[in-house]
Amino acid sequence: MIKIAHISTxxxxxxxxxxxLRLLTAFDKNKFEMMVIGLDRDSYLGDxxxxxxxxxxxxxxxxxxxxxxxxxxxxxEFNPDVIHGTMYEGGVVxxxxxxxxxxxxxxxxTSHEPLEHYDQEPLRKRMQLRLWGLMSRLPECMMYVSHLNxxxxxxxxxxxxxxxxxxxxxxxxxxxxxxxxxxKIRKSLGIPDNAFVIGKIARFHRQKNHRGFLQSAALLxxxxxxxxxxxxxxxxxxxNKELMSLINDLxxxxxxxxxxxxxxxPDIVNAFDLATLTSFGEAFPLTLGEAMxxxxxxxxxxxxxxxxxxxxxxxxxxxxxxxxxxxxxxDMVEMDKTQFAQLGKDAxxxxxxxxxxxxxxxxxxxxxxxxxxxxxQAFTKIEQQLSIPINEKxxxx
Numbered sequence: 001m002i003k004i005a006h007i008s009t010x011x012x013x014x015x016x017x018x019x020x021l022r023l024l025t026a027f028d029k030n031k032f033e034m035m036v037i038g039l040d041r042d043s044y045l046g047d048x049x050x051x052x053x054x055x056x057x058x059x060x061x062x063x064x065x066x067x068x069x070x071x072x073x074x075x076x077e078f079n080p081d082v083i084h085g086t087m088y089e090g091g092v093v094x095x096x097x098x099x100x101x102x103x104x105x106x107x108x109x110t111s112h113e114p115l116e117h118y119d120q121e122p123l124r125k126r127m128q129l130r131l132w133g134l135m136s137r138l139p140e141c142m143m144y145v146s147h148l149n150x151x152x153x154x155x156x157x158x159x160x161x162x163x164x165x166x167x168x169x170x171x172x173x174x175x176x177x178x179x180x181x182x183x184k185i186r187k188s189l190g191i192p193d194n195a196f197v198i199g200k201i202a203r204f205h206r207q208k209n210h211r212g213f214l215q216s217a218a219l220l221x222x223x224x225x226x227x228x229x230x231x232x233x234x235x236x237x238x239x240n241k242e243l244m245s246l247i248n249d250l251x252x253x254x255x256x257x258x259x260x261x262x263x264x265x266p267d268i269v270n271a272f273d274l275a276t277l278t279s280f281g282e283a284f285p286l287t288l289g290e291a292m293x294x295x296x297x298x299x300x301x302x303x304x305x306x307x308x309x310x311x312x313x314x315x316x317x318x319x320x321x322x323x324x325x326x327x328x329x330x331d332m333v334e335m336d337k338t339q340f341a342q343l344g345k346d347a348x349x350x351x352x353x354x355x356x357x358x359x360x361x362x363x364x365x366x367x368x369x370x371x372x373x374x375x376x377q378a379f380t381k382i383e384q385q386l387s388i389p390i391n392e393k394x395x396x397x
Contacts, residue, residue, distance in 0.1 A: 002372045003033045005080035005105075007071070007094050009087035010040035011058055012234075014203065015168075015286055016112040017045050020086050022171055024049055026361045032368065035078050037071050039089055072097045081372050084108045085139075088132045095138040106140035106371040114207070114304050115152040116281030116319075133157030140371055145284040146305035164367075167305070169360030170289040170351055174266050177295040177348070182270030189257050191271075195228045196333050199272035201265065201287040202279065204235035209301075210243060212322050213278040218250040219326035224333050232259045232268055269294045274332050279303055280319055289355045292347035297340065299328045309355065313347035 006024070011017055024034060035055045038046060042058035049056045057074055059067040075083070075097055083098055083105050085091025091109030098107050118129065133156045136142060142163040144150040150163055191197060198217070202208040210231065217229045229252070231243075237260030238244060247256050262268060269275065275291030275298045282304035289309060291298055298314040300306040307316045315331065317324040332340065 001033050002031060002082065002368055003078060003080045004035075004368060005075055005078055005083045005094070006034060006036045007083060007085045007090035008036065008038050009089040011036075011038035011043045011046045011049075011056075012040065016086055016110075017043075019168055019286060021045055021048055022357055023361060023364060024052055024054060026171075026357055028365060031365065035074070035080075037074060037090075037093075039068075039071070039093065068093070072100065075101055079103060080105050081375070082106055082108065082368050084110065084368075086110050087112060088129075091139060092132065092135055095135065103375075106375050107138065108141045108143055108367070108371070109136065109139045110143040110145070111149060111153065112145055112283050114149060114279075114281035114283045115156065116303050117207075118152075118156075118281075129156050133159075137161075140375075141367065143367075146282075147308070148304055149283040166360060166363045166367075167355055168284045168286045168289065169355055169357035170286065170293045171357040172293055172352065175269065175290045175293045176266075178267065178270045181267040182272070185264075185267050185271035189230075189271075191228050191257070192226070195226050196224070196273050197228050197230055197271060198274045198276055198329060199230040199232065199268070199291075200276050200278065201232045201269070201290075202236075202277065202285075203233040204240060204243070207280050208233075209278045209280050209320075210236065211246060212320065212325070213276070214243070214246050214250055214252065214256065216278065216322045216325040216329065217252055217256065219323060220329050220333070221252065221255060223330060227255070227329075227333060229256045230259060230268070230271065231256065232262055232265070234261045236260055265290070266294070269296060272296050274299060274329065276325070276329070277301060277306065278325060282306060284309070289351050293351040293355075295344040295348045297332060297343040297347055299325070299332060301325070310347075311350055313343055313350055 008017060008020055036049055038058040039061045041060045046056050046058050059070055061067050071093055079102055081103060083094035085094040094107045098105055137159040140162060142160060144163060144165050145168050147165050150160060150165055154160060200213055204210060220227055237258045243258060247253060269291050275296045277285055277300040279301055284305050288298050288300060298310050300310060300316060301319045302316045303319060310316060315328040317328050
């Protein structure tokens, strides 16, 4: 059995962390023994991972810096064959500690960070990214979730000589067309049967551009009053004063439904007629794939691999162009129903062909097995080389 140590920068409710949970759920437990170290605070995702029977440790290193040494202790006790770091800090910690571990295991870094407009980030973050770039030659494999993301990292000094792209995959056992579930969600929110629903799933963050979403909604509402809007994600709820104030200022009261962080995402997606992202930056947003495999067409800004994901099954708009987004939504609202339904079918088939969790799991497991095999061969060769002079000395005695 191959022992895999996963080190995640955090266990919060973000796309990278949620996808890690899904991968851990799907990995072959007869082939792989796994453990998880989270460098930040614990969360319900940590509890979900523990429910899989995995040892999970949340070290909250920011609050307790000395816990970084606990990470080393945990790794040494587990003695992994491969270390997989999710996000930069997870990979860096794995690369630093691996040289002190018995097997000196190979390390994988997975980057989920979109770098559009990263030059506008604070100096500290930009310098940190440059440092990660200098250290990126340490792992045996750099894994990216999108082709554009891989290319973007070159400009920040990352060594992509050992880089691969493994797109995020949708769990098709959870996400599929289910109109009855969607109708229940709409009914619970008081959305009329004849309403057209545009939905977005994203945590509240400047990069996700919720402001742009609402401004586009205000433009479309002037022409189509029957359209409703659903926003789902961490801190996207009625306690968000910024969103509530903007909804009021734009005259969208009663049209926008803020659902916050939810566990019933497959049902919520089926309540959408159209899924959208208005982000300033993305890598490989899984929410698009989840909507597509549920038969929901998508409209998204031209960032990350959005254009590649959607293909010809939806529309792409320029970044920071609220009018273009509103116009794309309008095209979808006014589209012939038969043509619109076909878009949904095409979107589902594209996702099944290219972006399933099963495909992602297979690629990960193959990588683990390959790294383990090659490392074992190299380690055995080194041991053999070291044993030659020792044997000769024994013979001389």
